[in-house]
Amino acid sequence: MVPQADAQRLKLDRDHALTLLREMLRIRRFEEKSAELYSAAKIRGFLHLYIGEEAVAVGGVRALNPDDAMVATYREHGHALVRGISTASIMAEMFGKQEGCSRGRGGSMHIFDTATRFYGGNAIVGGGLPIAVGLALAEKMQGTSRVTACFFGEGAVAEGEFHECMNLAALWKLPVVFFCENNLYAMGTALSRSESETDLTLKAASYEMPAWPVDGMDVIACEEAARRAVLSVRSGEGPCFVEFRTYRFRAHSMYDPQLYRTKQEVEEWKKRDPIATFQARAREAGLISAEDVDAIDHEISTEISRAVEFAEAGAWEPEQDLTRFVYSEKAHL
Amino acid sequence: MVPQADAQRLKLDRDHALTLLREMLRIRRFEEKSAELYSAAKIRGFLHLYIGEEAVAVGGVRALNPDDAMVATYREHGHALVRGISTASIMAEMFGKQEGCSRGRGGSMHIFDTATRFYGGNAIVGGGLPIAVGLALAEKMQGTSRVTACFFGEGAVAEGEFHECMNLAALWKLPVVFFCENNLYAMGTALSRSESETDLTLKAASYEMPAWPVDGMDVIACEEAARRAVLSVRSGEGPCFVEFRTYRFRAHSMYDPQLYRTKQEVEEWKKRDPIATFQARAREAGLISAEDVDAIDHEISTEISRAVEFAEAGAWEPEQDLTRFVYSEKAHL
Amino acid sequence: MNTAAKTIRITYREAIKQAIREAMQRDPRVFVMGEDVGRYGGCYAVTMGLLEEFGPERIRDTPLSESAFVGAGIGAAMGGMRPIVEIMTVNFSLLALDQIVNNAATILHMSGGQINIPLVIRMTTGAGRQLAAQHSHSLEGWYSHIPGIRVLTPATLEDARGMLWTALQCPDPVLIFEHGTLYNMEGDLAADAGAIEIDKAAIRRSGKDASLITYGGTLHKALKAAEELSAAGIDAEVIDLRTLRPLDTAAILDSVTRTHRAVIIDEGWRSGSISAEISARIMEGAFYELDAPVARVCSAEVPMPYAKHLEDAALPSVPAIISAVRGMVGENG
Amino acid sequence: MNTAAKTIRITYREAIKQAIREAMQRDPRVFVMGEDVGRYGGCYAVTMGLLEEFGPERIRDTPLSESAFVGAGIGAAMGGMRPIVEIMTVNFSLLALDQIVNNAATILHMSGGQINIPLVIRMTTGAGRQLAAQHSHSLEGWYSHIPGIRVLTPATLEDARGMLWTALQCPDPVLIFEHGTLYNMEGDLAADAGAIEIDKAAIRRSGKDASLITYGGTLHKALKAAEELSAAGIDAEVIDLRTLRPLDTAAILDSVTRTHRAVIIDEGWRSGSISAEISARIMEGAFYELDAPVARVCSAEVPMPYAKHLEDAALPSVPAIISAVRGMVGENG
Numbered sequence A, B: 001m002v003p004q005a006d007a008q009r010l011k012l013d014r015d016h017a018l019t020l021l022r023e024m025l026r027i028r029r030f031e032e033k034s035a036e037l038y039s040a041a042k043i044r045g046f047l048h049l050y051i052g053e054e055a056v057a058v059g060g061v062r063a064l065n066p067d068d069a070m071v072a073t074y075r076e077h078g079h080a081l082v083r084g085i086s087t088a089s090i091m092a093e094m095f096g097k098q099e100g101c102s103r104g105r106g107g108s109m110h111i112f113d114t115a116t117r118f119y120g121g122n123a124i125v126g127g128g129l130p131i132a133v134g135l136a137l138a139e140k141m142q143g144t145s146r147v148t149a150c151f152f153g154e155g156a157v158a159e160g161e162f163h164e165c166m167n168l169a170a171l172w173k174l175p176v177v178f179f180c181e182n183n184l185y186a187m188g189t190a191l192s193r194s195e196s197e198t199d200l201t202l203k204a205a206s207y208e209m210p211a212w213p214v215d216g217m218d219v220i221a222c223e224e225a226a227r228r229a230v231l232s233v234r235s236g237e238g239p240c241f242v243e244f245r246t247y248r249f250r251a252h253s254m255y256d257p258q259l260y261r262t263k264q265e266v267e268e269w270k271k272r273d274p275i276a277t278f279q280a281r282a283r284e285a286g287l288i289s290a291e292d293v294d295a296i297d298h299e300i301s302t303e304i305s306r307a308v309e310f311a312e313a314g315a316w317e318p319e320q321d322l323t324r325f326v327y328s329e330k331a332h333l
Numbered sequence C, D: 001m002n003t004a005a006k007t008i009r010i011t012y013r014e015a016i017k018q019a020i021r022e023a024m025q026r027d028p029r030v031f032v033m034g035e036d037v038g039r040y041g042g043c044y045a046v047t048m049g050l051l052e053e054f055g056p057e058r059i060r061d062t063p064l065s066e067s068a069f070v071g072a073g074i075g076a077a078m079g080g081m082r083p084i085v086e087i088m089t090v091n092f093s094l095l096a097l098d099q100i101v102n103n104a105a106t107i108l109h110m111s112g113g114q115i116n117i118p119l120v121i122r123m124t125t126g127a128g129r130q131l132a133a134q135h136s137h138s139l140e141g142w143y144s145h146i147p148g149i150r151v152l153t154p155a156t157l158e159d160a161r162g163m164l165w166t167a168l169q170c171p172d173p174v175l176i177f178e179h180g181t182l183y184n185m186e187g188d189l190a191a192d193a194g195a196i197e198i199d200k201a202a203i204r205r206s207g208k209d210a211s212l213i214t215y216g217g218t219l220h221k222a223l224k225a226a227e228e229l230s231a232a233g234i235d236a237e238v239i240d241l242r243t244l245r246p247l248d249t250a251a252i253l254d255s256v257t258r259t260h261r262a263v264i265i266d267e268g269w270r271s272g273s274i275s276a277e278i279s280a281r282i283m284e285g286a287f288y289e290l291d292a293p294v295a296r297v298c299s300a301e302v303p304m305p306y307a308k309h310l311e312d313a314a315l316p317s318v319p320a321i322i323s324a325v326r327g328m329v330g331e332n333g
């Protein structure tokens, strides 16, 4: 099922290695800070951490061109950061401030940014898939060569919308790439308890859609698989499906006693931490040094503390503006 | 994928042949009469004829035990007749009379009969599938060995509910058999215009569900395939999927100019008329005679004219009873 | 100018088709997507012939996947197109409700005003054709509970012809409900009839004794009732709401302030129908103007029965409207 | 007897859990099915511990397939079971709406009274926790538009403990809406508290100057407002509707006939909310008793914003209730 085009391994050079590490670390530190701010009640509502899955967003989003479109879920801080939405505007959004990328109306689950064609942040499982299919349809009808990437968790595979969207995309050969983040659990429900067939690539195949799995803890493998898929989609061959096999290190959201899995299982997976393993690999390969890591760490923590200051300093949207944006303020587009 | 149990061909004897012919002819004549009565405005609303597909209902329903349950679609006259609901009460239902099996509240699309465990008659494409899954769940939880049969058209395969129900049934190994009536069209939409993968058995396989196709114009093959599937389901091996490859000779409903297919295509299929071909086969095999056919014809036309008289003579439910059956009249069950 | 005087004989169905044709000719971003809109010609023949004129890219037959193609309409609208999504009937729109309520209606707001969804969704609504409980809903009033969408109910040839283009210019999602009993309504329409505003109610008959407030399929029953009442010396005003969200409260209060009596006619089930909202707004805005309590003539609270006499009894009728008005004009009148 | 005097300290969450436990102990046909009800312990921990007590057959974790498992609940109820289906939140119930509206609510009627659906569906409703636009709906009033279902909104410990059993005895589908902000509400409950009737409203505080009519999450705001008003010498009565379908119109009219003034408090969006129906019924049944027009305090018509100050501004508040009452008691008071 794997398109052969561009099948050779990525050549990893120093810059590339530094970038991958920096992107993954930014997500990790950003979310560690977010968890802290949640306990401090600066961030409220639901907060879903991506910690452990960073390689997927980094590999997947980097495979896109700046003018491609993307759709994600409520667990989308990582994707938004890699896509280039500013750390400050995302943090301000989670604070509920007017300076947030969604003016504080969306919060953690609803990050939107037209500048980077980031179409959310959707809190209904499976709810973003039809949107991605429609964005791809628009590209096709307008004759562009742009691709739409749709990130979603393996839990969404059980939803009827997954089925309808896979079929529609394949039937119409739309330029959409389905990036399934299989972290083995949908809240507390293990994949084996929600799917009669747990090999998700077989499902994709039943729509005649090329599909392949990839180690979601290996950022290089993720980027390769994503680039291969995006290339195939961009070449007009219709949609592709990539299953990223990954794992969520933290709770599903901030209230989750995690009765459904053992500490030991979590510890086993942590040995495959995408950041630690990649860092070790890159060090061994002599691509990066301990100083590089310190420099990146420093750079990131500065960026994040600036973001927090920005969010703190932000303004609350005036209460009298409550009902703005229910209907458009422009009469025409 | 074909369970081996009971895999040998059915032995066809004279009685069996007479029964199959009688059952198919009853449906054919009943619906020809219904079409006539529709033009005479005795029957109103939507009327979906099954003409051409009789072998499927005859084979499929005969495979069930009297205490098994079944669910069908708005194109269900045939299934209801084979199941043993009286011709008179079905005709009265289509007349909208109180003597109808659903008291005239349901009409052609909503035939219900608890005595034969016939759970409708559903006019939402795919809408009956979850009900069938639930009926099967109830059987399993109550430890019975009863099976639930779910008939639906190939158009329903595109609905999210199909996907959710196939997975749930397979995941929980429920005693439900999916009988897909693939007549190649969903109203005017050819299967190839609605599915990226047109081999429906492959879809079933993606849920780890045994599935096989059968010639839906061959009543013997239909009965064999259905019996094999029901046997496998009853033995506790979980759900099965059978694709009956058939064809609708008439319009989708009474208003359909049939712009989407050629007369020639229809004529080609009519050469495979399940009744004519079976009759010829049975005659050749010396199992039935011309006299038999005449006798059956006579018997059926008598039954149908009696049914029409019964419907004509039926009463209109009193208007003051309009809001009965919105809520149950018994306080408890 | 004298072309303005020219009129053509046309049906409601044809008026909608001409509006679609004109929109597609004027704006290449406009396309139609839905079940059987192409080869079949539309389940109510509204799009008949458009496939031949515009081709399968712009007149898109979809699989039976309501949630996916409605959601794809949302995505396509975000992506720069101007989709007209046809859902065959309101009954099936429930399968797409999550996309309408959780995405179409919320994304402008959740994105802090960044993302518009210029989407038009058309669907048939209403009862009166003996289609029974699953095919006879009137949910347009129910939909109008949802902030973020607009709800239109064209009841005249002018509105059938003119509301669509204006809806397509609107930056927000617009739902258009076409009552199934109106398609064959024939009359004279100005040859140059075109776009028409979509947020004001209209007085279809002016009168001084009572206000009959209605919309869609029941407008014509209200007009007939007004005729008969005038024969009896009661001069009723008939208000066609035209748009259920936003409601033209000013027009309603203005009429009631002149007539001091109001009867609301609504095909929706009485409890929680739009008629309740109208009554509440009159309570809040014209209480001291009322000579009698506002009355409602709605559908009986029953899943629609198939039998004609029961369906007739369940629906608002001219006699019911007349007696409601008489009852109130009797009182301190 | 003195056990009746005994009370226990309990939360709303725990009261529901005890009701479920008791039902499962008393009736082997009762089982719970929904997303994460088992291993996770329920998204709001209502079913925590029940898996261990009753096992995975009766505490069934389902895949993310709302339409299928709600429909399966309908089928299982037809098949002799007494399912309690948990939909995590009302927001996701939209994915199952077709099954609820087109099957659960219609089948008793379409089958002419033959087939009952003794199904209970529980779901969390309401806002107040900064969950933003896709997780903050209050649609219980909207659901009560549908004939054929019953809608319960327990707002007290007694009702949380007692309504479920009575609902399970009901031969028709019952939807129970639990407001998310009530789960942690703690108080004293009679040790022998048990089943309680489900079709009468209750006076939670009697008063003579105005009727505050409400239900669910806003009951407690209304009671607080009544307290503050009494300090100001205004004696407000507080009616807890308890059941939104069927509405206890007699109780509403009786109260208004005594107080001559009414304010309806409803967390639903104002237009087309249940508050409109209540106002309309007062218009129709107690118009001449009113000293002032009925007022409504509802949610602002906006997809719920994430930012706390905006969410607070969007929801009914104690001050808003107080000023509505004061405004009216001023008038001809």
Ligand SMILES: Cc1ncc(C[n+]2csc(CCOP(=O)(O)OP(=O)(O)O)c2C)c(N)n1
Pocket: A075, A123, A124, A125, A126, A152, A153, A154, A155, A156, A157, A181, A183, A185, A186, A187, A252, D035, D064, D088, D092, D095
């Ligand atoms: C339609 C719907 N049902 C249920 C939920 C509640 N919910 C939120 S996240 C989640 C788990 C989703 O799991 P998965 O798709 O694997 O994504 P992950 O959280 O693992 O990244 C559930 C059940 C929801 N948001 N939407």
Ligand SMILES: Cc1ncc(C[n+]2csc(CCOP(=O)(O)OP(=O)(O)O)c2C)c(N)n1
Pocket: B075, B123, B124, B125, B126, B152, B153, B154, B155, B156, B157, B181, B183, B185, B186, B187, B252, C035, C064, C088, C092, C095
């Ligand atoms: C959810 C839904 N969408 C659309 C329709 C309108 N409709 C009625 S029958 C039909 C075609 C169904 O085709 P198929 O499932 O193949 O069954 P067949 O009519 O061929 O027996 C359609 C689109 C419907 N009843 N329900």
Ligand SMILES: [Mg+2]
Pocket: A153, A154, A155, A181, A182, A183, A184, A185, A186, A187
């Ligand atoms: Mg997951």
Ligand SMILES: [Mg+2]
Pocket: B153, B154, B155, B181, B182, B183, B184, B185, B186, B187
């Ligand atoms: Mg078909």
